[in-house]
């Protein structure tokens with residue numbers, strides 16, 4: 321790759337978002353450690369450098385500083401937030417130390433549109449998050465934009481093509497931020513717009529091959545978007561060196577296992593091992609009613625079964641493949657005690673790589689969900705997989721209230737399949753965040769023909785959401801609900817009543833547990 325934009329990472333959580341915006345402009349970029357020597361950047365053919373933000377003060381003892389020689393490379397540079405302060409600090413300006421952080425919206429008035437603000441309106445809302453502030457410009461620079469709090473909110477050095485902005489152009493709250501980044505990439509660095517999903521795929525295939533060599537990779541396939549795309553990508557890269565393991569925990573939806581086998585083994589010719597542990601799971605779950613305990617049993621048993629099937633694979637593997645995405649990376653690093661961050665860990669095989677001396681290969685680690693979907697589609701995964709709704713790791717285990725039995729699971733599976741069909745047929749499946757049935761171990765009276773019945777209740781849960789942190793119940797057309805309800809009571813034995821959940825999150829969660 322000859323044309324690269326280097327993003328030097330000074331520890332901001334937004335570094336990956338910068339990289340993502342660059343990809344949106346169809347330009348190739350690479351994230352580098354902040355201390356990467358200038359010589360390395362030159363060797364890589366870097367045509368522009370972005371200095372990311374970072375949580376530190378340039379004066380802090382541990383402050384991440386770049387190789388001073390990067391300022392001599394003769395390539396355009398854009399400093400964002402902490403990046404501007406570095407420019408000030410290294411190029412002869414002055415940065416005022418501040419203990420308080422300035423957070424939130426500001427208004428940028430553009431004084432000199434120039435190359436960075438070409439085509440943009442004179443006034444824009446921008447998003448600030450910084451502590452220190454540039455107080456005196458380095459020689460050669462001039463201000464090109466001001467905000468309420470900073471006369472140097474945007475600066476440029478026309479000769480060296482150095483630009484600095486105090487606010488964050490990469491976040492949505494900054495109006496036209498992507499255009500600023502695009503101006504830098506195309507107008508200032510002269511980057512080519514030739515980086516597409518296809519290029520990402522061929523690039524990561526090359527990377528996977530280099531990383532893995534002749535070794536074998538094992539991947540736990542759940543059928544969800546992330547692991548499916550990871551499997552398809554790894555398979556394209558290393559073919560038969562990939563073995564996928566699918567654990568049937570007995571808590572799957574109707575025909576789910578068959579679909580997985582058909583798609584991955586029959587269609588993609590992936591070496592797929594199915595570990596049928598449904599009996600084991602159900603035995604261990606017998607009589608357990610407490611939600612947290614059910615989860616623990618399911619999680620522990622999953623790891624045990626998965627580990628056992630790995631051991632059974634001949635010519636033991638050196639690598640464990642995982643469909644980790646960038647948001648999972650941030651979650652597990654930074655938001656330690658946020659309950660949301662615990663979710664992913666339930667089915668996480670946690671200590672397993674170390675225990676089994678496996679190295680990780682995570683080809684989607686830098687991507688966001690929508691990018692992963694594009695990669696999946698480009699690899700030929702069907703729409704039902706690429707746009708599949710989220711499904712919890714513990715499966716129907718969190719959708720059967722009270723104790724779990726094979727009979728209850730069967731009822732739930734059948735009801736859920738009916739709802740799924742109706743959601744698909746009406747097109748609503750792809751319009752909502754999740755749609756599913758919940759089994760309620762309550763029996764109520766009904767009539768069926770001339771007979772009095774005493775059957776279970778199925779709840780329909782359909783929610784809209786963008787990130788599962790909050791959710792609202794979906795206002796589905798009554799005709800759709802009516803059809804699903806009458807089909808469920810008519811076609812699914814054991815169900816006498818269907819109810820629709822009209823709770824939002826919070827206070828209710830999406831799953832009933």
Ligand code: XMP
Nearest residue numbers: 663664666710711712713714788829830831
């Ligand atoms: P709640 O029920 O907490 O769910 O509102 C939020 C989102 O997370 C999904 N979920 C899980 N996903 N393992 C997962 O991979 C789990 O243990 C788990 N529990 C809940 C849920 O379906 C919703 O999308």
